[in-house]
Amino acid sequence: MDPSRLRRLRSAWNTAAALLILTVLLFPVYWMLNTALQPASGIAVSWFPTAPSLDSFRLALASQGRAMLTSLAVALGAVAVCLALAAPAAYGLAQSALRGGRSVVFTTLITQMVPGIVIANALYSAYAELGLVNSYLGLILADASLGLPFSIVLLRAFMVSIPGEVVEAALVDGANRFTAFVRIVLPMSRNALITAGLFTFLFAWSDFMFALTLNTTDDVKPVTLGIYQFVGAHVSDWGAVMATAVLSAVPAAVLLVVAQKYIAAGIAGGSVK
């Protein structure tokens, strides 16, 4: 057999193996979709949705639609808080002239290791004193902590590579350090900001622990808490539960399609550096 044919054959085998791996690993995702698409027909769920119906999705939206909006509002709020804090901090820390800056970066790395339940344990007491339990503001502020260390580390790694002369030139032209930051550094860091924002959004959207511990009523109930309470009672309609699961996985799926390069950059950049 000639080498080019052999290479093509090998590539085809690898592709087949990759698709098999994909089938096995993504089966739970398929099963979620499959169960959601089969109308509430008792217990038996067939392997394929031969007669798909959107009834379960209607039920899910009716009972969890509000929770999804809450998740969206809280996640967007967390992104805003997180980036507003992380971007200037990263810029400050990216400058080697900042004395003591390295120990701040060090501290930031360490905060990533504080268990969330420990934060929640103490935060609940503080929130009770401040009247922040069961409030959007309280949950947004807590969720911002999920993305902040990651965002600082990621943005700083990017801003280190912005040449100092660019900012110095603006300073010579009469801009102060803050306007130079807003007009020059932020636009140049667009991709890193998008990556940090996306991840913070995903972290906040996925948050369950702060939602569970910092809320005692249903006033602020994100969809992760909604689906948890959904299965807490005796479940009679798994179709609706799975439809809720599908809906709450939509942001992840959408981001995977539209922002794949940012996701890859974020996982690599935020964890290794």
Added chain:
Amino acid sequence: MSTLARRPQLLRWLFVAPALLYMAAFFGYPLLRNVLMSFQHYTPTTYFTGEAPFNGLANWRAVFADPLFTEALWHTALFTAGSLLGQFTIGLALAVFFSRRFRLSGVVRAVLLLPWLVPMVVSAVVWRRILDQEHGVLNTALQALGLSDGGVPWLSSPSVALLSAVLVNIWIGIPFNMVILYGGLQEIPRELHEAAALDGASPWRAFRSVTLPMLRPVITVVLVLGFMSTVKILDLILALTAGGPADATQTLGTVTYQLSFLRLDFGQGAVVGNALVLISAVFAVLYLRANRADFGQGK
């Protein structure tokens, strides 16, 4: 030093200050407050009366005397070790596999990230259905293949539930391990592999004596980050088994949650939380020591 030289320093710190204040409030304060809380007596009425008197070592004694704490510690160790072993091995195998050049490699690799991006509670709920003893699709499939007849009690038997939780967590963690290790593999110069092949090394030999040593820094990072996120596990267990059956899947995370937020004994919850912090701190030190070389270079 003159005032003029000091002002730019002050200005630069102004950029960092808001984030620093926030981290002090949301990371520093909780750590300190937890230590304090572990010496205070909290009752369900504390939040009405505002009274949590200091009670010395009573919380610590109560927690350590409870066999549930030892059990949870053991479960946490098993859960963490099992999860990391599975995630890392499969993640590394997939990273090596996807380093080959073939059609659709990039697309499949991207789609495989999905389990990691879906909220963990949601994954746990889906798995809870899949693993259901009577109606779950896993048992249906095993029975159809003739591999089991009675149906495996994945989540309903105390001796199997922890293993099931580990399997689900391995599934969740594979993508993360794969992506990071894949990134590490791409940074190893191809010439090294070619040189090894020219020297007549078998692929396995080349993997062991060229790839693995070169990958070591990345391996350390992925294992330590995996450890940090696994040891504090809470979402997954609560939604999958709620710590049961018969406390068979209680971990330090779930025990902290139950003591504080269900029994409203925040003092005892803080004790378990502190134990969790202590364990994480030990590994944080190991991580920072491993990263020190990289860190010292200033980037």
